[in-house]
Amino acid sequence: MAMKYLETIMTESVLRAQHHYYGHAAKITDAPERDLLGEGEAEFLAARDSFYLGTVSETGWPYVQHRGGPRGFLRLLNPSTLVFADYQGNRQLLSTGNLSVDNRVSLFLMDYPNRARLKILGHARVEDGRLHPDLAAQLANPAMKARVERIVFIDVLSFDWNCPKYITPRYSLEEVEELAGSLKACITELEAELRTLKTRSGS
Ligand SMILES: Cc1cc2nc3c(=O)[nH]c(=O)nc-3n(C[C@H](O)[C@H](O)[C@H](O)COP(=O)(O)O)c2cc1C
Incomplete structure (x- = not known):
């Protein structure tokens, strides 16, 4: 467990709630300045195709x-920096506006097939994509024609993993197709065999 996460998120009101319901509170002390993302987190992040980004409005x-x-x-630049491209989108700029007054972010990442979730806390900085043409080109989604308008840099404070309980395994179309690949190959083989047998028997 990354202690900085709990130390940060377990505020006085949280501790009071723990005390009210359980008769004691789990105050964290001596957490490090930050918790660096490790190999397990890097592997998890590299496999994600989505995440939820929480910000705070003014x-x-x-x-x-x-x-x-x-x-x-969502690229891991180094053990404490994440980046992603932000596009023109719906022109509401809600996260961008929020981050201009409060740079704190909460990221929530789900791996439904493996029933795992990772939560990350950090401070975000939004920069004009034109200031980082090389990075913008690397981060751009090739499937999208849209220009990388902004790059969001996240300075990671800490992270926490939650238990798999209550996560229903779900699969994306790509994952279903991957899983169905061997079945499809088997069906094609059986169909070919059937055709050969029918031809031989003249039916
Ligand atoms: C042409 C175009 C491409 C977009 N590409 C992406 C994308 O690759 N990933 C994504 O999460 N949102 C994408 N969006 C959605 C916008 O970025 C979305 O409006 C933005 O996430 C809104 O953020 P906000 O709620 O913080 O204002 C795209 C929108 C448009 C119009």
Whole structure:
């Protein structure tokens, strides 16, 4: 467990709630300054094709947006920096506006087939894509014609994994097709055999 995550998120009100319901509170002390993402997290991130990005509005409302792209589009630049491309989109700029007044972000990443979820806390910086043409070109989704308008850099504070309980395994079309690949090959082989047998028997 990455202790900085719990130390950060277990505020006084959370501790009071724990005390109220369980008679004691699990206050975390001596957490490191930050927790670096390791190999397990890097592997998990490289396989993700979506995540949820939580920001805080200037009036204190929580705001969550879905982000999607090719696997690994949320790129790990180094053990404490994540980046992703932001496109012109619907021109609402909700996350961008929120981040200009409060740079704290909460990322939520799901792996449904393997029933795993990773939560990440960090501070985000939004920069004009034109200032980083090489990185913008690397991060751009080849399936999208849209220009990389902004690049979001996330300075990772910490992360936490949750248990698999209650996660229903779900599969994307790509994953279903991958799983069905061997079955399809088997069916094609059997059909060919059947055709040969029918030809031989004259039916
Ligand atoms: C042409 C085009 C391409 C887009 N490509 C992506 C994309 O690859 N990934 C993604 O999550 N959203 C994509 N979007 C959606 C926008 O980026 C979306 O409006 C943005 O996530 C809204 O963010 P906000 O709620 O913070 O304002 C695209 C939108 C348009 C119009």
